[in-house]
Amino acid sequence: MVQGTTSDAGKSTLVAGLCRLFARDPGLGFDSVAPFKPQNMALNSAVTSDGGEIGRAQALQAAACYLMPHTDFNPVLLKPSSDTGAQVIIQGKALTTLEAGQFFGPASRDYKARAMAAVLDSFSRLRLGYRLLLVEGAGSPAEINLREGDIANMGFAEAVDCPVILIADIDKGGVFAHLVGTLALLSASERARVKGFVINRFRGDIGLLQPGIDWLEAYTHKPVLGVLPYLHDLHLDAEDALPQATQSQAGLSSQASQASAGxxxxxxxxxxxxxxxxxxxxxxxxxxxxxxxxxxxxxxxxxxxxxxxxxxxxxxxxxxxxxxxxxxxxxxxxxxxxxxxxxxxxxxxxxxxxxxxxxxxxxxxxxxxxxxxxxxxxxxxxxxxxxxxxxxxxxxxxxxxxxxxxxxxxxxxxxxxxxxxxxxxxxxxxxxxxxxxxxxxxxxxxxxxxxxxxxxxxxxxxxxxxxxxxxxxxxxxxxxxxxxxxxxMDPGAGAVDINLIREQQLDRLADVLAAHLDMDKLQQILREDSKA
Structure with missing residues (x-):
């Protein structure tokens, strides 16, 4: 399971890349691979092969595994309809709309019991069909106000006895504080479940980062499994947020727009x-x-x-x-x-x-x-x-x-x-x-x-x-x-085949992971889990 120190740490991308890496190379030891996200909150969704609805990120991860999207890949999807309410979709079907207090706190018990039952049902079915399941967490496991009845992060990992990799975004700054602070807010059993770290979106001289990596490994007694570079122009389906590059371009004046070609x-x-x-x-x-x-x-x-x-x-x-x-x-x-x-x-x-x-x-x-x-x-x-x-x-x-x-x-x-x-x-x-x-x-x-x-x-x-x-x-x-x-301009010239781009970008991402992750350590984690 990949969990993150923050939202947008790179969980979805790492899982998608691992899906493609393992799916395209059975020599890594797994001849069938599928994605899984217990609970997702997103407004970008996709229709599945079995007539339901899942988060767009899980549809992308399915494509990375050369699979059609299926409701079992994302059994609980929350689609915000207001600042405090969201539509609840369980195993592909919309059930109701709940307010924030019904998701969290004392009033949430009925929802969480039903949601966890669906999560475990889907997970059990996938476990029978695939040798490797790559699971994506949601947000951060250290949201201590949301810990009770958690089904999205450590609550799920503990329930199914799943090893965890923790990913953090160095581009935001404070990467070591994010990783150490997240561990500090976990229980002893949850900390033991974290098998290693991935540092994401690094740019610069890796030699300048090495003293920090050495300290982190000595302090936590956990390995850094890889430092992933900042990938410019990575074009993959967004889970929810608008692409940052286009946000920065938005709202240009009419004169600036008129001056642009196209x-x-x-x-x-x-x-x-x-x-x-x-x-x-x-x-x-x-x-x-x-x-x-x-x-x-x-x-x-x-x-x-x-x-x-x-x-x-x-x-x-x-x-x-x-x-x-x-x-x-x-x-x-x-x-x-x-x-x-x-x-x-x-x-x-x-x-x-x-x-x-x-x-x-x-x-x-x-x-x-x-x-x-x-x-x-x-x-x-x-x-x-x-x-x-x-x-x-x-x-x-x-x-x-x-x-x-x-x-x-x-x-x-x-x-x-x-x-x-x-x-x-x-x-x-x-x-x-x-x-x-x-x-x-x-x-x-x-x-x-x-x-x-x-x-x-x-x-x-x-x-x-x-x-x-x-x-x-x-x-x-x-x-x-x-x-x-x-x-x-010719309307047909330069037309984009988004499906071809998606495939190229997934392969590019898998190549980067193969080059920058310690695959021996990662496979050791997976072998130990399969033996357990």
Whole structure:
């Protein structure tokens, strides 16, 4: 199990790299490898081969193992819907929404008992199917206020008798204090369970770090298993946070944006943005001037208006009505109207698609207080939120500008939308049941269905499909629709194959781990655990 001294210490990345390293080389002693994260809190998620939902990081780790994602890889997923509440997803299915006090403290016993039962059930099933399970912790094991009934870190490790590696981020500073302080806050049995340390994101002369490593090993009597270098331009699916490089670029002034080459694309960041990994192919496209625009980025540039753009995208949301209210509070609805008057293109994905419609009704209080909110009224659809989520992996075809392109992805949303009978739906889909996880084997397709809407003037496009930009051909067609030809660039040139990039980056990461980890010590830890 990989645990971290802090959030964003590199747990997800280390587990993904180890998954690829062991999965691609059976000579390391394990002929079948799978990831596992007992409890995850994230807004980026993926639909699994068995029709459920898990964190995006575990879907990435599954890909690192050459597996399809499965609900057993992440049996408990918490998706924040407010500052104090989160939707609870157990073994792939959304059960309820709980407030913070129901997760922690005396009121949490029922939740934790049910969650731990699901965690142990999934873990036991995986244990029968795979020789090596690589487990990712959550946050830090030293959160002493959250120790009672812990299922995400040491509580799980103690329950299944799992050895632990502790990773710390040296780029944040204070790496030795993080490691020693974390150990100090663990119980004696938990400290004994920590078999070694990994120091992450190091840049500089390793010789200058060596005295600190020597001291740490002498003081704790535990080995440093490796010092991993800072990996620039590592492009892997983010667990939750927006990519830092693009955050620093966000909110540039209109003049700066106009001076940049390429198609100008803005993705609006609201408080409950979800599945922003949809836009990685645009963010990495050499012909796209890509910006995330948030309240913070606008404050930094001192301009409350949205920068000029060719395409504005409304992304997914875990609380659509609240985020729509936020959008209006910022005056972005007026900016969007002005953008359309000047001929710009507008796109909504999932929750953003729902915002483009006439009304959003939540009579059951699925995402907050029950109620009805007017949409932006830019597309003729009406959405009703429902308790049961639509979860499906799909494949199909996008039709735009008299051309077609194959698409593949997934739908994951609480609502269903009513469209006019004569609606121009630009996407035709069929269900995909390619299970291939090693746990199931059925397959099949349905007869097909339409998705999304294109406005009569061709300026506005909405869809429920996540992964629409992943296909280079579909991405090129969408960029052509958005006006890339006006920049003098070929929409098809430089198109990013995000699946190929993911594979290349996983192999790159595994190569780095093989070069910088003490594999003999790591394999010794694993051999001792397998004997136990």
């Amino acid at each position: 198609l100008r694309v803005l993705v609006l960041v609201y408080p409950h943005i979800s599945n922003h990994t949809d836009f990685d192919p645009l963010r990495l496209h050499p012909g796209v001037d890509f910006q995330y625009v948030s309240l913070q980025s606008q404050a930094q540039c001192g301009d409350k208006r949205l920068p000029a753009a060719d395409l504005i995208i409304l992304p997914g949301s875990k609380n659509v009505r609240a985020d729509l209210a936020f959008l209006r509070q910022q005056g972005w609805d007026g900016d969007i109207a002005r953008h359309l008057r000047y001929g710009g293109k507008l796109m909504g994905v999932c929750g953003g698609y729902q915002m483009l419609g006439q009304w959003i009704a939540d009579p059951l209080g699925v995402e907050g207080a029950p109620g009805l909110s007017p949409g932006l009224r830019l597309l003729p659809l009406t959405t009703g939120l429902e308790a049961d989520k639509q979860l499906r992996r799909v494949t199909g075809e996008l039709s735009l500008l008299g051309q077609t392109a194959a698409v593949q992805g997934y739908e994951i949303h609480c609502g269903s939308s009513d469209l006019p009978a004569n609606a121009a739906s630009p996407i035709r889909l069929t269900l995909e049941h390619a299970l291939g996880s090693g746990l199931d084997s059925d397959s099949g397709t349905d007869s097909g269905f339409c998705d999304g809407l294109l406005s009569d003037d061709g300026q506005i496009l909405g869809t429920y499909l996540h992964g629409l930009f992943d296909s280079p051909t579909a991405c090129g067609l969408l960029l052509q629709w958005a006006g890339m030809a006006s920049t003098g």
